[in-house]
Amino acid sequence: MPEKIIAFIKKDFLNEASYKLPFLLNFIAVFANILIYFFIDLLFGKKITPHLEAFGVHYFAYVLLGTAFFSYAGVGLGSFASRIQREQVEGTLESILSTPTKISTILSAIGLWNLIAATFDLIIYILLAIFVFKIDFSHVNPVSTLIILLLTITSFSGLGILSASFIIVLKRGNPIGWLVGATEGLLGGVYFPITVFPAWLQFLAGCLPITYAIQAIQLSVYKGYGVAALAKEITFLLLFSVILIPLGMTTFACALKKTKLQGTLGQY
Amino acid sequence: MEDHIIQVENIRKSFTPPISYRNILKLNFRERPSVAALKDVSFCVPAGSLLGILGPNGAGKTTILKTIATLILPDKGRVTVNSKFLVGRDDEKIKSLIGLACGQERSFYWRLTGLQNLKFFAALYGLTKRQADSRLDYLLRLFDIDYADKRFDSYSSGMKQKLALVRALLHDPRVLLLDEPTKSLDITTAANLRDFIKKLVAEHGKTIIYTTHSTHEAQYLGGTFLIMDKGEIKADGRMEDLRKKINNPTATLEDIFLQLCRKK
Numbered sequence: 454m455p456e457k458i459i460a461f462i463k464k465d466f467l468n469e470a471s472y473k474l475p476f477l478l479n480f481i482a483v484f485a486n487i488l489i490y491f492f493i494d495l496l497f498g499k500k501i502t503p504h505l506e507a508f509g510v511h512y513f514a515y516v517l518l519g520t521a522f523f524s525y526a527g528v529g530l531g532s533f534a535s536r537i538q539r540e541q542v543e544g545t546l547e548s549i550l551s552t553p554t555k556i557s558t559i560l561s562a563i564g565l566w567n568l569i570a571a572t573f574d575l576i577i578y579i580l581l582a583i584f585v586f587k588i589d590f591s592h593v594n595p596v597s598t599l600i601i602l603l604l605t606i607t608s609f610s611g612l613g614i615l616s617a618s619f620i621i622v623l624k625r626g627n628p629i630g631w632l633v634g635a636t637e638g639l640l641g642g643v644y645f646p647i648t649v650f651p652a653w654l655q656f657l658a659g660c661l662p663i664t665y666a667i668q669a670i671q672l673s674v675y676k677g678y679g680v681a682a683l684a685k686e687i688t689f690l691l692l693f694s695v696i697l698i699p700l701g702m703t704t705f706a707c708a709l710k711k712t713k714l715q716g717t718l719g720q721y
Numbered sequence: 722m723e724d725h726i727i728q729v730e731n732i733r734k735s736f737t738p739p740i741s742y743r744n745i746l747k748l749n750f751r752e753r754p755s756v757a758a759l760k761d762v763s764f765c766v767p768a769g770s771l772l773g774i775l776g777p778n779g780a781g782k783t784t785i786l787k788t789i790a791t792l793i794l795p796d797k798g799r800v801t802v803n804s805k806f807l808v809g810r811d812d813e814k815i816k817s818l819i820g821l822a823c824g825q826e827r828s829f830y831w832r833l834t835g836l837q838n839l840k841f842f843a844a845l846y847g848l849t850k851r852q853a854d855s856r857l858d859y860l861l862r863l864f865d866i867d868y869a870d871k872r873f874d875s876y877s878s879g880m881k882q883k884l885a886l887v888r889a890l891l892h893d894p895r896v897l898l899l900d901e902p903t904k905s906l907d908i909t910t911a912a913n914l915r916d917f918i919k920k921l922v923a924e925h926g927k928t929i930i931y932t933t934h935s936t937h938e939a940q941y942l943g944g945t946f947l948i949m950d951k952g953e954i955k956a957d958g959r960m961e962d963l964r965k966k967i968n969n970p971t972a973t974l975e976d977i978f979l980q981l982c983r984k985k
Contacts, residue, residue, distance in 0.1 A: 460844030464830065464837070471832040544827025547792055548888075552845035553816040713794040716736050716758070716784070 457554055461562030483577045490516045504646045508671045514588050519643040521578035522670050525571045526609045532567040533613035534620040534627050541721040564610050592677040604690035605666040611697025618708035624721050637663040662693040726928050727766040732798035734759040734784055758784045760952040769926040771944030777982055780949040782932035786898045790821040820889035824901040826881050835869040835884050846892035860887045878905035899931035936975040948981050955981040
């Protein structure tokens with residue numbers, strides 16, 4: 454199994470490396486994204502900062518980490534579906550599924566590559582934050598930050614596999630990805646803390662994994678909170694992972710069976 | 722008793738076309754007549770034999786191959802491979818025994834070289850690096866492929882077809898499923914491939930099931946034949962069986978095919 458996963462990662466790297474421009478464009482996109490929040494902070498930052506007392510940072514530092522982390526988690530969510538769709542469009546999905554490779558291996562390999570690519574993006578965010586925007590990361594707790602990163606990726610991968618199940622059957626249109634992407638960005642406290650919401654919206658936000666992930670990452674990075682202090686958030690993220698990964702895997706297996714029954718595996 | 726490596730028993734397969742815009746506008750979501758691709762198809766393939774499936778377009782030839790390869794699940798009936806593995810239940814084991822080469826060009830990564838593609842699939846077939854290198858060395862020489870280090874998108878249709886055959890043979894499978902294997906190949910390469918197919922059966926004991934539109938090719942390859950039309954088997958067996966079926970002891974495969982499949 455490790456050989457197969459390595460083969461996938463190598464293939465994906467070679468495929469991505471054959472396109473030269475996206476790397477540069479990605480860097481520019483990240484920079485432009487950060488600049489938007491930099492200017493929003495100049496305009497409204499002072500008004501929002503009082504809501505961020507718990508995190509001990511000003512608005513720009515909060516939103517920069519939130520956005521970077523959300524895009525990291527979003528990779529887990531969106532890229533399973535987009536990768537499956539790409540294999541369908543390129544016609545290689547049937548070829549892969551003709552080999553004696555377990556579905557769990559294929560999904561793990563896709564997940565690992567996503568993680569590598571997302572980590573690369575995250576590094577760009579952090580480097581820009583430190584060297585261009587002079588954000589202070591000196592309080593970071595590396596252990597709790599790493600645990601939160603991993604748990605966020607696993608819980609979002611569960612959702613991502615779930616949404617890939619729709620893609621494999623429907624070919625286009627990804628209701629889970631759309632719903633989760635839209636609501637989590639708004640309600641998860643990515644762009645502003647959820648304390649600005651009315652009580653009922655705060656309750657809804659509490660049902661989403663991103664809310665716990667964002668809160669935990671802000672506290673572990675800016676306040677240096679350890680595992681014990683973040684026990685509630687870590688428990689919720691663990692719970693989401695334990696539920697969503699098997700649910701995603703089972704749904705994907707059912708979707709694959711349905712596609713084979715429809716005879717549409719090679720279609721896109 | 723003959724050892725059957727593939728047993729296809731009463732398989733049925735229908736495909737439902739996607740809902741049309743006209744029906745969506747009429748809010749008619751029910752009226753979607755399904756198209757029968759296979760109607761109670763049964764046949765057995767002895768180990769180490771050659772079976773040619775012939776039929777007009779839409780006869781169900783590729784559907785049969787893809788069903789055996791576990792890429793399509795039948796609505797009814799069952800497919801058994803190696804006497805004990807069932808399609809839909811033991812797919813992993815079946816895929817280790819089978820090599821599939823489909824005619825479609827869109828089955829490789831176009832931005833990678835042929836060799837990078839083949840090494841990737843070799844790993845998925847469970848070959849170690851050393852095994853893959855030695856197998857690729859043998860197969861690339863066998864198929865006279867000297868362009869494997871060039872990008873796949875620069876290949877001609879014939880070159881792509883050859884690479885698909887190499888991929889199907891990577892893990893040295895017991896059964897080869899070839900969907901129109903000589904399509905897009907030049908005359909010499911096609912002739913070499915036909916001889917290679919015969920050699921794989923005669924000398925290496927492989928079981929090969931192939932589809933073709935060429936009755937001449939099928940007659941040259943010999944073995945047994947399955948003539949299909951509209952999802953049904955019109956005739957099957959060796960040449961003498963087919964000749965008996967149409968009561969013409971001197972008929973060619975083309976005569977038989979036309980008599981059975983030509984629209985009246």
